[in-house]
Amino acid sequence: MQRAGVSLVLLLAVILSFIGCLASHGRAWSLPFRRRGEPWREALAAAKVQYAAQRETHWERWAALVRQRTVSSEIDNEEEFQRATDLLRRWLAEEAGCVDVQVVRRDNHSRPAVLASCGFGDASATDTSSVSSILFYGHYDVQPASAVADGWTVTDDAFAPVTRDGKLYGRGVSDDKGGVMALLAALHTMRAVEQSDLVDPHHRGSRRLCVKVLFEGEEEIGSPSLTALIAQHPSYLFGGCDRAADAIATPVQAVISVDGGQFDERTAQLVCGMRGAAAWEVVLHGAARDVHSGAWGGAVPNPAQALAMLVAALYHAENHSVAVPGFYDGVLPPAERYGGDHERFLRAASRAMPPERQLATHLGVSALGGGERSLYPHLVDRLWFRPTLEVVGMGSGYYGPGIKTAIPARATLKLSMRLVPGQRRAAVLAAVRRYVERFCAMHLQAMGIRCEQYALPFAADPYELPIDHPLNRLLEQVLRGEYSRRVLPMRSGASIPALSMLQEAAAPAPVGTLAFSTEADNLHGPDESMTLSRFDKAVATYLHLLYRMRFEAVFPPPPPRDEL
Numbered sequence: 001m002q003r004a005g006v007s008l009v010l011l012l013a014v015i016l017s018f019i020g021c022l023a024s025h026g027r028a029w030s031l032p033f034r035r036r037g038e039p040w041r042e043a044l045a046a047a048k049v050q051y052a053a054q055r056e057t058h059w060e061r062w063a064a065l066v067r068q069r070t071v072s073s074e075i076d077n078e079e080e081f082q083r084a085t086d087l088l089r090r091w092l093a094e095e096a097g098c099v100d101v102q103v104v105r106r107d108n109h110s111r112p113a114v115l116a117s118c119g120f121g122d123a124s125a126t127d128t129s130s131v132s133s134i135l136f137y138g139h140y141d142v143q144p145a146s147a148v149a150d151g152w153t154v155t156d157d158a159f160a161p162v163t164r165d166g167k168l169y170g171r172g173v174s175d176d177k178g179g180v181m182a183l184l185a186a187l188h189t190m191r192a193v194e195q196s197d198l199v200d201p202h203h204r205g206s207r208r209l210c211v212k213v214l215f216e217g218e219e220e221i222g223s224p225s226l227t228a229l230i231a232q233h234p235s236y237l238f239g240g241c242d243r244a245a246d247a248i249a250t251p252v253q254a255v256i257s258v259d260g261g262q263f264d265e266r267t268a269q270l271v272c273g274m275r276g277a278a279a280w281e282v283v284l285h286g287a288a289r290d291v292h293s294g295a296w297g298g299a300v301p302n303p304a305q306a307l308a309m310l311v312a313a314l315y316h317a318e319n320h321s322v323a324v325p326g327f328y329d330g331v332l333p334p335a336e337r338y339g340g341d342h343e344r345f346l347r348a349a350s351r352a353m354p355p356e357r358q359l360a361t362h363l364g365v366s367a368l369g370g371g372e373r374s375l376y377p378h379l380v381d382r383l384w385f386r387p388t389l390e391v392v393g394m395g396s397g398y399y400g401p402g403i404k405t406a407i408p409a410r411a412t413l414k415l416s417m418r419l420v421p422g423q424r425r426a427a428v429l430a431a432v433r434r435y436v437e438r439f440c441a442m443h444l445q446a447m448g449i450r451c452e453q454y455a456l457p458f459a460a461d462p463y464e465l466p467i468d469h470p471l472n473r474l475l476e477q478v479l480r481g482e483y484s485r486r487v488l489p490m491r492s493g494a495s496i497p498a499l500s501m502l503q504e505a506a507a508p509a510p511v512g513t514l515a516f517s518t519e520a521d522n523l524h525g526p527d528e529s530m531t532l533s534r535f536d537k538a539v540a541t542y543l544h545l546l547y548r549m550r551f552e553a554v555f556p557p558p559p560p561r562d563e564l
Contacts, residue, residue: 038551039551040547040548040550040551040552043193043547043550043551044543044544044547046193046196047186047189047190047193047543047547048540048543050189050192050193050196051185051186051189051536051539051540051543054188054189054192055185055536055539058181058184058185058188058535058539059163059168059532059535061087061091061181061184061185062168062173062177062178062181062535063161063163063168063170064087065084065087065088065140065172065177065180065181066159066161066168066170066171066172066173066177067159067160067161067170068080068081068083068084068087068140068159069159070084070111070140070141070142070172070217071141071142071143071144071145071220072111072141072142072217072218072219072220072221073143073144073220073221074144081111081112081141081217082112084140084217085103085112085114085140085217088114088140088180088184088215089101089103089114091184091188092114092116092118092184092187092213093116095184095187095188095191096116096118096184096187096188096190096191097118097191098116098117098118098187098211098213099117099118099119100116100117100236100241101114101115101116101117102114102115102116102236103115104229104232104233105225105229106225106228106229106232107225110218110224110225110229111141111216111217111218111225112217113214113215113216113217113225113226113229114140114213114214114215115212115213115214115233115236115237116211116212116213117210117211117212117213117236117241118187118210118211118212118213118241119208119209119210119211119241120190120191120194120208120209120210120211120546120550121194121207121208121209121550122207122208123208129553130207130208130553131207131208131209131210131240132207132208132209132210132253132549132550132553132554132555133209133210133211133212133240133241133251133252133253134209134210134211134212134252134253134254134255134256134549135212135213135214135237135238135252135254135255135256135502135506135509136183136211136212136213136214136255136256136257136258137214137215137216137255137256137257137258137259137498137502138176138179138180138183138214138215138216138257138258138259139176139180139215139216139217139218139219139220139223139259139498140172140176140177140180140215140216140217141216141217141218141219141220141221142171142172142175142177142220143171143172143175143220143524145158145159145171145526145528146158147526150525150526151526152169152526152527153526153527154169154527154529155169155170158170158171158526158528159171161173163532166531166532166533167529167530167531167532168529168530168532168535169527169528169529170528170529171528172528173521173528173529173530174517174518174521174523174528174529174530175259175517175521175523175524175528176219176258176259176515176517178516178517178530178535178538179258179259179260179515179516179517179538180215180258181535182258182516182535182538182539182542183213183258183542185539186539186542186543186546187211187546189539189543190543190546190547190550207550207551207552207553208241209546209549209550210240210241210252211241211546212236212237212238212241212252214237216229216498219259219496219497219498221457221458222277222457222458222459222460222497223497223498223501224457226497226498226501227501227505230501230502230505231505234505237252237505237506238251238252238505238506238509239251239252251509252506252509253509253555254471254509254510254511254512254555255502255503255506255509255510255511255512256511256512256513256514256545257496257498257499257502257511257512257513257514257515258514258515258542259496259498259513259515260492260496260513260514260515260517261492261515261516261517261518261519262515262516262517262518262534263352263488263490263518264352264518264519264520265518265520265531265533265534266483266484266485267352267483267485267488268479268480268482268483268485268486268487268488269352269487269488269490270467270472270475270476270479270487270488270489270490271490271491271492271512271513271515272345272464272465272466272467272472272489272490272491273384273421273462273463273464273465273491273492274460274462274463274464274491274492274493274494274495274496274499275384275387275418275419275420275462275492275493275494275495276418276419276420276423276425276459276460276461276462276463276495276500277416277417277418277419277458277459277460277495277497278416278417278419278425278428278429278455278458278459278460279414279415279416279417279455279456279457279458279459280414280415280417280429280432280433280453280454280455280456281412281413281414281415281453281454281455281456282310282412282413282415282436282451282452282453283410283411283412283413283451283452283453283454284303284306284307284310284410284411284412284413284444284449284450284451284452285303285409285410285449285450285451285452286300286301286302286303286306286407286408286409286410286411286448286449287300287301287407287409288409289409290397290406290407290408290409291406291407291409292405292406292407293405293406293407294405296407297407300407300448301444301447301448301449302407302408303396303408303409303410303411303449304396304397304408304411306411306444306447306449307394307396307411307412307413309443309444310413310436310439310440310444311391311394311413313439313443314389314391314415314435315389318374319372319374319375320370320371320372320373320374321372321375322387322389323435324389324431324432324435325431325434325435326427326428326430326431326434327387327389327428327431327432328387328423329422329423329424329427329431330422330423330424331386331387331420331422331423332422334376334381334384334385334386337385337421337422338385341466341467341489342385344467344489345380345384345489345490345491346378346380348488348489348490349380349384349488349490351486351488352488352490353380356368356379359379370382371386371388372386383493384491384492384493385420385491386420387417387418387419387420387423387428388416388417388418388493389415389416389417389432390415390416390417390418391413391414391415392414392415392416393412393413393414394411394412394413394414395411395412396408396410396411396412397411414456415432416458417432418493418494418495419461419462420462421462421464423462425459425461429455433453436451436453437451437453459497460495460496460497460499460500461497461500461501462500463495463496463499463500463503463511464491465510465511465512467489469510469512470510470555471510471512471555472489472512474545474548474554475512475514475545477548478514478541478544478545478548479514479541481544482537482540482541482544483537496513499511499513514541514542514545515538516530516534516535516537516538516541517530518534
C-alpha cells in the first residue's frame with residue numbers, strides 16, 4: 001500500500017508537470033479562471049476555445065490578403081486594391097456580422113478605405129451608460145517589394161506568402177495586414193461565440209459594445225487623404241453603431257491603432273509616443289547638360305561639389321547638432337519635459353533593449369555614434385526624444401563601374417526629419433527653406449548654381465499619450481493578461497501619421513496603440529514575416545480588450561451629444 005501510494009503521488013506529479021508545460025507553451029490560449037462578478041472571463045475563455053478550433057482558417061485569410069499587391073506608391077494596380085477591399089468588406093459583413101460596411105475614398109485619385117460598424121451584445125440596451133464604443137484603425141497598403149532584387153530568401157514573389165518554421169513570410173504580413181487580420185479574427189470569433197451556446201445565458205451581460213473599423217489604403221505614403229476622409233465621415237467614425245437607435249448612439253470612447261508593435265515575442269510594449277515626420281528635397285542645377293571635365297573643369301559650376309558644401313553646412317561640426325536656425329524651437333530636454341516619466345522610460349528601455357554595443361554589432365557598425373551623441377549620450381534619448389535631420393538620399397553624376405569624366409548637370413538631396421512634441425511641422429519646414437535659400441544666395445549663386453526646393457509628401461505630427469492615462473492603464477491590464485512578462489512603457493522614434501490626425505479628430509476620446517509587429521519581422525525589408533503564435537496572441541489580446549469593454553464600463557460615460 002505504501003509503495004502504491006508513492007506511485008500515485010509520482011503519477012499525479014507527472015500529470016501536473018505536463019499540464020504546467022502545456023500552459024507555459026500555450027499561454028495565449030490558457031483558459032482564465034472564472035472569478036465571481038467577472039462574466040467577461042467566461043466569455044473570453046469560450047472565445048479562445050472557438051478561435052483555437054478555427055485558427056487555420058484565419059491564417060489562410062491572412063495569407064489571402066497578403067497576396068493582394070496593395071502597394072500604395074505604385075500606379076496601375078487599382079484592381080489589386082479592389083480585390084483587397086472586396087475581401088475586407090465581405091469578411092466584415094459576412095463573418096464579423098457588421099451591419100454597415102462601406103468602401104469609401106476622398107476622390108477618384110485616392111486609395112479606398114474600408115469603414116465598418118459592428119454591434120455586439122444586448123441590442124435592447126437603452127441608455128449610454130450601458131454602451132461601450134471603440135474605433136479601431138489599421139491599414140492594408142504595403143511597401144514595394146521585388147523579392148529577387150531585394151534579396152528575399154524564402155520566396156521568388158513577395159506577394160506569394162509562404163509558411164516556414166512557424167512564420168508566415170510575405171510583404172505586409174506584419175505591417176499591417178497582420179494587425180488588420182488579427183482584429184478581424186477577433187471580431188469573427190466574438191460573433192461566433194455570441195451566436196452559440198458556449199456562454200451561459202445568465203452571464204451574457206446586459207451591455208452593448210459598438211465597434212467601429214477604419215482600414216485605410218495610403219498609410220505607407222503618409223496618409224495624404226485621411227484628414228479629408230475623416231472630415232467627410234465624422235458621425236460614421238465617431239458616432240454610434242446602430243443608425244436605427246440614435247437614442248443610444250454613444251460617441252466613440254477610445255481609438256486603438258492596430259498598426260505599431262511589441263518589443264519581442266515575450267515582452268509586451270505599451271507605446272506611449274511616436275515622433276512626427278517631415279521631408280524635404282533640394283535640387284541644385286549647373287550647366288544645361290553634363291560637360292567634359294577636362295574641357296570645362298575649373299570653370300563650369302559643379303552641382304555635386306555644391307551639394308557636399310550644403311550638406312556640411314546643415315550640421316555643427318563640433319557636436320553634429322542641426323545648424324538650421326529655429327529647428328529646435330519649442331524642444332525641451334527630455335528630463336525637463338517628462339519629469340519622472342523620463343526615468344521610467346529609460347528603465348523600461350534598459351530592461352528590454354540589448355546593450356548599445358550589441359545593437360551596433362547587429363547593425364554592422366563599430367558604434368552608434370550618429371546624431372547628437374556628445375550632447376545626449378544615452379541612446380534612448382536620441383532615438384525617442386530628440387528631433388533629427390537625416391540625409392536619406394543624395395544623387396549626382398556617374399557612379400557605375402570605372403569612371404565617366406563629366407561634370408554633372410544637377411545634384412539632388414533628400415532630407416527626412418523626425419519631430420518631437422513642442423515642434424511645429426510648418427515652422428520647421430519654413431526654417432529649412434530659409435536656411436537653404438540663404439546658403440544658396442551666399443555661397444552657390446556666385447558659382448552659377450541654381451537652387452530649387454520642395455516639400456515631399458511625408459508628414460506626421462508627433463503623437464503621445466501619458467503612461468498613466470486611463471486608456472494606457474487599461475491596455476496595460478489587457479497586455480498583462482496575455483503576456484507572462486511585465487508590460488514596459490516605451491516610445492518609438494518612428495511615425496504613424498494617422499495617430500495625430502485621429503487624436504485631433506476624435507477628441508476628447510483618447511488614441512492608443514495595441515499592435516504586434518516586432519523589429520525581428522524585418523518591416524519594409526526582405527523576408528518580412530510574423531510568427532503564427534504572435535498572430536494568435538494578437539487575436540487573444542484583442543478579444544481580451546473587447547470582452548472587457550463588452551461586459552464592463554471601462555471608460556467614464558461620454559458627454560451628451562450636443563456637447564461634442
